[in-house]
Amino acid sequence: MKILVSGGGTGGHIYPALAFIKEVKKHHPNAEFLYIGTKNGLESSIVQRTGGIPFKAIEITGFKRSLSFDNVKTIMRFLRGTSVSKKYIKDFQPDVVLGTGGYVCGPVVYAAAKLKVPTIIHEQNSVPGLTNKFLSKYVDKVALCFEEAGEFFPKNKSILTGNPRASEVMGHDxxxxxxxxxxxxxxxxxxxxxxxxxxxxxxxxxxxxxxxxxxxxxxxxxxxxxxxxxxxxxxxxxxxxxxxxxxxxxxxxxxxxxxxxxxxxxxxxxxxxxxxxxxxxxxxxxxxxxxxxxxxxxxxxxxxxxxxxxxxxxxxxxxxxxxxxxxxxxxxxxxxxxxxxxxxxxGIPDAAQKLYQLMDQLIKQRT
Structure with a gap:
């Protein structure tokens, strides 16, 4: 099994991704992973510090909410990021791609969807950002942490899984x-x-x-x-x-x-x-x-x-x-x-398991 994960910018996007990877390893110890982030983002240091997860970088920035020439640059970076992501995806040949949020997910998950690779985005907040709203049109499934977020996404794609990080606090004395x-x-x-x-x-x-x-x-x-x-x-x-x-x-x-x-x-x-x-x-x-x-x-x-x-x-x-x-x-x-x-x-204490099951079902549907 090969899984490509992308998420960056804040720990709130990165740690759920790592918790998900940890859960997958319980079921598939020999699973292969590739993490795509940005070179200067938190994900670069955090993911590489965990060890054992190959990391690739693309360059991307977010859109400004006001009219700005910077948005033209962002569009150009998105197009270049999509092209680079397609190369990474073709080389790695993942069974599924998961985006856990942040600007970097835009070109990565979009590229995967265009290449017909099964895709999931994970929305941690009750109000989604621009990237996940955009990607929801192209992905196969949207995993939610708050029921309230469901109104922003297609109902036929959305499922409440919770946040994989919740699973990591369970079982402690x-x-x-x-x-x-x-x-x-x-x-x-x-x-x-x-x-x-x-x-x-x-x-x-x-x-x-x-x-x-x-x-x-x-x-x-x-x-x-x-x-x-x-x-x-x-x-x-x-x-x-x-x-x-x-x-x-x-x-x-x-x-x-x-x-x-x-x-x-x-x-x-x-x-x-x-x-x-x-x-x-x-x-x-x-x-x-x-x-x-x-x-x-x-x-x-x-x-x-x-x-x-x-x-x-x-x-x-x-x-x-x-x-x-x-x-x-x-x-x-x-x-x-x-x-x-x-x-x-x-609470959804088995959130990591739920997200894994969603991924597993999606892969089986495509095979």
Whole structure:
């Protein structure tokens, strides 16, 4: 079996692709893979660092939403990228091509469709970007993570599979995650995280109420991001380093840690939501307003509308709001239980298996 995968730009496009590859290897240990990305994108370093996955690059940029001469250059890059992708595809001879998002998928998946190779695109968000909207006209199947995204794609092609990353957080022992950070096993834990680089509004809100946080019975695990770490640690040290507040710049064993927490405060990226719903973790979500199509707010609303999350827009967010919301969830057992159940109902823990099955069915239909 030969599988070509493409996805890039952000970890939200790359990590689901790698999770899918991992799932395929469980069923076909001898399967061959080719990953097509961009030379300067995150995918170049991330994919090649995993080892064992051949990587090829094309040059591509995204369309600007306003009239711009740059769009003419993008069209030319798309045409060249399609031509190069066709060469890669003819050389590799894949049984199926999967695109997990990002500009690079445009020419790669389009080229595959034109060469009559079975194609799937995977849409992580509740509102798709321009690339997947365009590709949906040509591909065989569209794999969705949110039911809400279905309205943007042909119904006869769309199927809800979930995000393969969700499968990777399953099966971990919460005790192991807590012990790795010296968390008290008898107290509830709220994880506050703003992404790999942190989020200044969340950072500022936390620091505003830090003296009150130190008085709480629950524990706060705050992942600051490298940029904000020194500032936050300095403020915590002023309060004699309280035992219920643990500050980390980054967490490398996040799947294990997630299994041991009771509540999360975070942005509303698709991968994060897939992971927490798979585990049934209640959330307080502060969607980033700086993303295309405001998709994070729409992602968050899909949880908030079903009782799995409290959604706070950045413009209405503050330290007092943060502390009030955490208390509301962690200090009320009935609310905590109901939110856990609501989150769990939205989760698709076997997402990687579902995407694999969709691929397998598509290949069999073509043979």
């Amino acid at each position: 919460g005790k192991e995650g807590r012990e790795s950070l010296n968390l008290d096993p008898t107290k509830k834990v709220v994880l506050i995280v703003g992404g790999s680089r942190g989020a200044k509004p969340i950072n500022d809100a936390f620091l505003d109420v830090l003296p009150e946080v130190t008085k709480k019975e629950y524990q706060v695990l705050y992942v600051t991001g490298e940029v904000h770490y020194d500032k936050v640690v300095k403020e915590v040290n002023k309060l004699s380093n309280p035992s219920n507040v643990i500050i980390k710049p980054f967490i490398y064993n996040m799947p294990q840690v997630l299994a041991g927490i009771d509540l999360i405060v975070a942005r509303a990226g698709a991968t994060t939501l897939a992971e927490i719903t798979a585990l049934g973790i209640p959330s307080i979500l502060i969607p980033s307003p700086y993303v295309t199509n405001n998709h994070q707010e729409k992602n968050a609303r899909s949880l908030g509308d079903k009782g799995a999350s409290i959604v706070r827009l950045e413009k209405e967010f503050s330290g007092n709001v943060l502390l009030k919301d955490i208390d509301h969830v962690l200090l009320n057992e009935d609310i905590l239980k109901d939110m856990k159940l609501a989150s769990k109902k939205l």
